[in-house]
Amino acid sequence: MSINIDQLKKKIIYRSNYRGTKEMDKLLGTFTKKNINDLNYEELFDLEKLLNIDDTNLYNYYTGAKTDFEIENNKVNLLFKNFKY
16 A cells, blocks of 8 residues: 555644644644655655654754654754754
């Protein structure tokens, strides 16, 4: 079963805006809105993986604090880490 790129984008946009905490909803929603149309298919899957990380570890990664696990270095994660809200 292959996923249509538009379906994947809709899924990612929804997931980025409904995280559980308002702060991460706004941060990830804005980041996704700004970058989603510039990402290729593989990078969209990297973004989907990023969105599967819990809010605490994701916020710690964004701010440079210690996370509970190693977050992969890829284009999407580095874009997020360097994103200015």
